[in-house]
Each structure stands twice: as C-alpha cells, then as structure tokens.
Amino acid sequence: MSVISYSIDVRKKVKEFFDEKQKKAIEEAQERRNEVHLRVPGIAEIDDALAKTGLKVYAEALKKGNPVPLEDRIEALHEENRELQSARADILKEAGYSADYTKPRYECKKCNDTGYVGIDPCECLIKALRRESYLNSGLGAMLTDQSFENFDTSLYPEKSRKMMEFILSQTKKYAEDFGKEDCGKNIMFYGGTGLGKTHLSTAVAKKLIDRGFYVVYDTALNIMHTFERERFSKIDVPVTTDKYFECDLLIIDDLGSEFANSFTHATLYNILNTRLCADKGTVISTNLSSIDAMRKAYDERIVSRVIGSYRSFGFVGEDIRLNTRKQNLSGNK
Ligand SMILES: Nc1ncnc2c1ncn2[C@@H]1O[C@H](COP(=O)(O)OP(=O)(O)O)[C@@H](O)[C@H]1O
Ligand SMILES: [Mg+2]
Ligand SMILES: [Zn+2]
Structure with missing residues (x-):
C-alpha cells in the first residue's frame, strides 16, 4: 500500500497531526525532566x-x-x-519515580509517532490516512453504516434477487480491481429510489479509501452548486472544485435531481470528459429509470459519453426503506 496516493490535503493534515503528537510527547518529557531536576x-x-x-x-x-x-x-x-x-x-x-519517567511517552510504540518504521509506513499512519480520507470524502456517517458486508440481497423481492446479487458481485469486483490495468473505471447505477444505489456507491468508496485511493463523494446538486458559487459569486470564494477533477474516484450521486440548464450541462460534460481523458474513475447514480430517460434529461454529448465508457447496472426491486419498515411492522405484531 502506498501512502502517496492519498490526496495532498489528507497527507498534509496527517503529517501535521503526527508532528504535533511527537512534539507534544517530547515537550511533556522535557517538563518531567525539569521537574525531577528540581526535585531529585x-x-x-x-x-x-x-x-x-x-x-x-x-x-x-x-x-x-x-x-x-x-x-x-x-x-x-x-x-x-x-x-x-x-x-x-x-x-x-x-x-x-519510575526509571522511564522522563522518557517521551509516544502513542505508538512501533514508530514513536513518526509514522514510519524504517522506510515503511506504520500501521498507525495508514489508519490515520484512512480516517482523514473518510472525513475528507464527503461521505460522513454513511461510511460506517453502508458497506458490501451489510448489503443484504434478501431484502429484494424474489424476482429481483438474482439481478441484485449479480450487481453486488460485479460492484465488489470493480472495487477490488480498481486501478489495475485493463479494468473499467466507470460505472453507472440507475433505477428507482431506495434500491441501494447510494449504499453500494458508499461501499465502493469505503473499499477504495481503504486501498489508499483519493475518493470524493457528492450529490450532483451539490457539485453544481459548488461550481456555480465559484463561477458566479461576486466575492472571491476559495476554489474547491479541483477535487472533482483530481480525485482517483468521484462518486456523483443522484444525477438528474439537479436543476438543468446550459451551465450545469456544460459543467457535467466538462467533469465527465476531463475525468475520462485523465483515466480517472467515476461512479454515477441516478434515479432516472433508463438510458432513454437520460437521453431526455441531458444533451447528447453527455449521454453518449456515459453510454460509451460506463458499465451500467439497472437496480430492480421495491424501495428497501419501505420494505424494512414493513418487516419491522409485521415483526412487531
Ligand atoms: N441491499 C441492501 N441491504 C441493506 N440495506 C440497504 C440495501 N439497499 C438499501 N439499503 C438501505 O436502504 C436505504 C436506502 O438505500 P439507498 O442506497 O439510499 O437507495 P437509493 O440510493 O437507491 O435511493 C439506506 O439506508 C440503505 O442503507
Ligand atoms: Mg441515493
Ligand atoms: Zn506507528
């Protein structure tokens, strides 16, 4: 696992955190030294x-x-x-006093809070990079609640289950193979609400962050807002759209829920096209029920980009939220 694939922001933050931790351990040891010098x-x-x-x-x-x-x-x-x-x-x-009273008390005994054992990154550094990447990904609590492990295909009606099992296995494979040569980098999930599209996208995000990739999740609506704010704001706003181009994997959730105009279409095309050219991965989720619906909602350039370079999976079944609620209700009787 390489440390350098995480985003610069994440690495910088984690480095500061380690430097701070180390400095604190040394300063506190110095204080204890001063204390014993005075007392003993x-x-x-x-x-x-x-x-x-x-x-x-x-x-x-x-x-x-x-x-x-x-x-x-x-x-x-x-x-x-x-x-x-x-x-x-x-x-x-x-x-x-104990014999080591004046020694620095490092949190990690393996690397003395340097983050490295020899030239290899210490486990604690990898953990910190993941934690920071989770925070930085925009996924928040979803990362702890939604994973491949708790994606339950028995929640789907009998006739949809085979298809959903297939989608789960293909998505898992996508996340495991991501970054390897000749492996597709783009997928699209489409279908009605509550069928697990966001859940599976999050599972992919989690897996890729754990594998050391720079992952950004956002809804299409938010992405467009961010670009608009940057483009049309009268005051100088900090540039925060770079991440949508730079990350290894971008998850665009709920495409189709954003208001559409020529600016949002141009922006979306720009993101998808730039990412394709740079060979970066994108996962799109959309509530549009078919490619045809997409054709109606977006201009042809975008649709052909997506059709040509994405593997798409149509989610089927009934709203899981309603389903689980029904099960809970009948369970409570
Ligand atoms: N197969 C599944 N197994 C377990 N929970 C699921 C599954 N599919 C969806 N859920 C849960 O149901 C809720 C709605 O799913 P979500 O992924 O947001 O649907 P969508 O994005 O398709 O609208 C979420 O809380 C999600 O974790
Ligand atoms: Mg969703
Ligand atoms: Zn360590």
Missing part, C-alpha cells in the same frame, strides 16, 4: 554528563597518537554511559 538531587548532573557522551566519542575519534585503540576508548565511554543510566534509574526509583 543528582539527576541534573547525571543528565548533563550523559548529554556530553556524544561529544566525547567525537573527541576521541579525532584524537591522534593514543596507544589505546579507538574502539576500546569508545567502549569505555559507552560503559560509563551505561553506569550513569543505571545510577540515574536507581536515584529516580529511590525518589519514587
């Missing part, structure tokens, strides 16, 4: 002597004409160092 006689002198070991080793290395071999002289310094450490630990213990 002898420790300040020992720390002073310990701090000079490095310099002494360096000085020995520069000395010429000493009959004792350099290695032995350095070993003698190390021995002196160990004795000082052990005396220090004894004195601290005597005074009621």
Whole structure:
C-alpha cells in the first residue's frame, strides 16, 4: 500500500497531526525532566554528563597518537554511559519515580509517532490516512453504516434477487480491481429510489479509501452548486472544485435531481470528459429509470459519453426503506 496516493490535503493534515503528537510527547518529557531536576538531587548532573557522551566519542575519534585503540576508548565511554543510566534509574526509583519517567511517552510504540518504521509506513499512519480520507470524502456517517458486508440481497423481492446479487458481485469486483490495468473505471447505477444505489456507491468508496485511493463523494446538486458559487459569486470564494477533477474516484450521486440548464450541462460534460481523458474513475447514480430517460434529461454529448465508457447496472426491486419498515411492522405484531 502506498501512502502517496492519498490526496495532498489528507497527507498534509496527517503529517501535521503526527508532528504535533511527537512534539507534544517530547515537550511533556522535557517538563518531567525539569521537574525531577528540581526535585531529585543528582539527576541534573547525571543528565548533563550523559548529554556530553556524544561529544566525547567525537573527541576521541579525532584524537591522534593514543596507544589505546579507538574502539576500546569508545567502549569505555559507552560503559560509563551505561553506569550513569543505571545510577540515574536507581536515584529516580529511590525518589519514587519510575526509571522511564522522563522518557517521551509516544502513542505508538512501533514508530514513536513518526509514522514510519524504517522506510515503511506504520500501521498507525495508514489508519490515520484512512480516517482523514473518510472525513475528507464527503461521505460522513454513511461510511460506517453502508458497506458490501451489510448489503443484504434478501431484502429484494424474489424476482429481483438474482439481478441484485449479480450487481453486488460485479460492484465488489470493480472495487477490488480498481486501478489495475485493463479494468473499467466507470460505472453507472440507475433505477428507482431506495434500491441501494447510494449504499453500494458508499461501499465502493469505503473499499477504495481503504486501498489508499483519493475518493470524493457528492450529490450532483451539490457539485453544481459548488461550481456555480465559484463561477458566479461576486466575492472571491476559495476554489474547491479541483477535487472533482483530481480525485482517483468521484462518486456523483443522484444525477438528474439537479436543476438543468446550459451551465450545469456544460459543467457535467466538462467533469465527465476531463475525468475520462485523465483515466480517472467515476461512479454515477441516478434515479432516472433508463438510458432513454437520460437521453431526455441531458444533451447528447453527455449521454453518449456515459453510454460509451460506463458499465451500467439497472437496480430492480421495491424501495428497501419501505420494505424494512414493513418487516419491522409485521415483526412487531
Ligand atoms: N441491499 C441492501 N441491504 C441493506 N440495506 C440497504 C440495501 N439497499 C438499501 N439499503 C438501505 O436502504 C436505504 C436506502 O438505500 P439507498 O442506497 O439510499 O437507495 P437509493 O440510493 O437507491 O435511493 C439506506 O439506508 C440503505 O442503507
Ligand atoms: Mg441515493
Ligand atoms: Zn506507528
């Protein structure tokens, strides 16, 4: 797993977080040191002597004409160092402190809060990158509630179940293969509301974030608002539309629910086209019930772009929300 595929924003934020954590651990250790220097006689002198070991080793290395071999002289310094450490630990213990009282207390013992073990990213760094990417994705709580694991095909009526099982397996495969050579990067989910389109899109997002991709989720309505604000606002607004072009996977939810005009059509075409040219992935969900409905709602350029480069899946069944409610009701009788 590579760290560099996460967005710059995410990496920057996580780096700051790690730097801060490390700095805090070191500062707090320094405070505890100052405390024992004040309270426990002898420790300040020992720390002073310990701090000079490095310099002494360096000085020995520069000395010429000493009959004792350099290695032995350095070993003698190390021995002196160990004795000082052990005396220090004894004195601290005597005074009621643990021997490591003045050592920094890092949250992660594997990487001492640096995020790296050697050159490899530490588990805690990967976790932090994922957590930050979740926050940054726009998916919020959906990421904890909706996954492949809890996508339940038994909720669909008998005649729709086979189709939904097929869509689930194909979508899973899409998320697992994303980024590999010769694997399609674009899919479209269409069909009525409450059939699990957003749920499956979220499941894809989660999987790809865990795999280290930069994922952005947003509704078509929101995306258009963001572009409009940037384009037509009288005051300077910060540019936040870059992410729609830069992310590895963009999820456009509820396409067709946004108001349509020539600006939104041009914007949508621009997003889809730019992403296709840059070989970036897009998942579109739409409540439009068919490609024909799409043809009516959008101009031909957009529709042919989507038809030509997307695998589309038609969701079938009955509104899951109503379904689960019905089941709950009958269960409560
Ligand atoms: N197959 C499923 N298994 C479990 N929960 C589902 C399933 N399909 C939909 N849901 C749940 O039903 C609700 C509506 O689904 P959603 O994905 O928003 O539908 P759509 O986007 O197609 O309108 C959500 O809370 C979702 O988690
Ligand atoms: Mg939806
Ligand atoms: Zn770590």
